[in-house]
Amino acid sequence: MKTVRIKDVSVGQGQPKIAVPITGATQFEILQQAKKIVKYQPDLVEWRIDFFQKVTDKQQLISTAKVLKECLAGLALLITFRTAAEGGQLKLPVEKYYEIVQTIIEQRLSDAIDLEFYRNPAQITRLISLAKKEELTVIVSYHNFQNTPIKEEILKHFTAMSQSGADIAKIAVMPQTKVDVVNLLTATIQSTAVLDLPLIAISMGSLGKISRVAGEVFGSAMTFASVEAESAPGQISINTLRKMLKELRIE
Numbered sequence: 518m519k520t521v522r523i524k525d526v527s528v529g530q531g532q533p534k535i536a537v538p539i540t541g542a543t544q545f546e547i548l549q550q551a552k553k554i555v556k557y558q559p560d561l562v563e564w565r566i567d568f569f570q571k572v573t574d575k576q577q578l579i580s581t582a583k584v585l586k587e588c589l590a591g592l593a594l595l596i597t598f599r600t601a602a603e604g605g606q607l608k609l610p611v612e613k614y615y616e617i618v619q620t621i622i623e624q625r626l627s628d629a630i631d632l633e634f635y636r637n638p639a640q641i642t643r644l645i646s647l648a649k650k651e652e653l654t655v656i657v658s659y660h661n662f663q664n665t666p667i668k669e670e671i672l673k674h675f676t677a678m679s680q681s682g683a684d685i686a687k688i689a690v691m692p693q694t695k696v697d698v699v700n701l702l703t704a705t706i707q708s709t710a711v712l713d714l715p716l717i718a719i720s721m722g723s724l725g726k727i728s729r730v731a732g733e734v735f736g737s738a739m740t741f742a743s744v745e746a747e748s749a750p751g752q753i754s755i756n757t758l759r760k761m762l763k764e765l766r767i768e
């Protein structure tokens with residue numbers, strides 16, 4: 518599988534890389550969480566800006582990102598605005614979403630950006646190109662907090678995402694049954710065999726926890742862990758996750 522760099526982190530090779538989300542509502546909370554997270558030295562930090570109360574205030578967004586970057590002392594930063602349509606915290610007109618994402622890219626506020634693949638295709642294509650031009654790594658994503666599509670559909674999602682020009686493709690879905698979890702894992706194995714980009718595949722909730730620890734076996738290149746605050750159901754605390762990833766290493 519092709520590997521992709523986010524800052525100094527090589528994604529798509531070896532153990533899945535650990536990302537820890539920041540979910541603070543205020544700059545104070547964001548920096549408090551960041552300070553705690555830095556102590557655990559994950560591979561990446563994800564700032565979930567849909568949790569940030571001042572996200573629509575451009576100057577606040579820029580200044581908070583700058584202090585956050587300093588606080589992270591060199592750790593790679595991914596910025597994500599998860600829209601309400603895909604399980605995020607804040608309902609905004611979609612135009613505002615494009616505007617916020619554009620600010621992050623143009624101001625180079627992070628090393629990587631999450632772009633929701635199923636927003637307006639022309640806008641997403643434009644933002645992917647812009648991010649590449651500004652040298653941000655692009656993760657295109659699809660989330661479904663209700664259920665897990667059938668295996669053929671997951672394959673179609675990954676294939677379509679791989680053709681978008683993005684660097685990494687991510688799918689996070691909610692299982693209703695054990696078979697849903699297996700289908701996600703199978704679709705991930707099959708997709709990694711034919712697609713030339715790192716994939717991230719997450720089955721959420723307690724039923725899906727296995728997908729968060731077994732990425733090296735099934736072909737998922739990144740996993741999201743918690744330091745106190747979770748950003749999605751089923752996330753495992755970073756210390757536990759580290760032990761499990763180590764145990765499941767393929768020699």
Ligand SMILES: O=C1C[C@@](O)(C(=O)O)C[C@@H](O)[C@@H]1O
Binds near residue numbers: 565
């Ligand atoms: O896309 C993802 C994955 C995620 O939803 C999870 O299930 O761990 C957590 C989100 O913060 C992140 O943006």
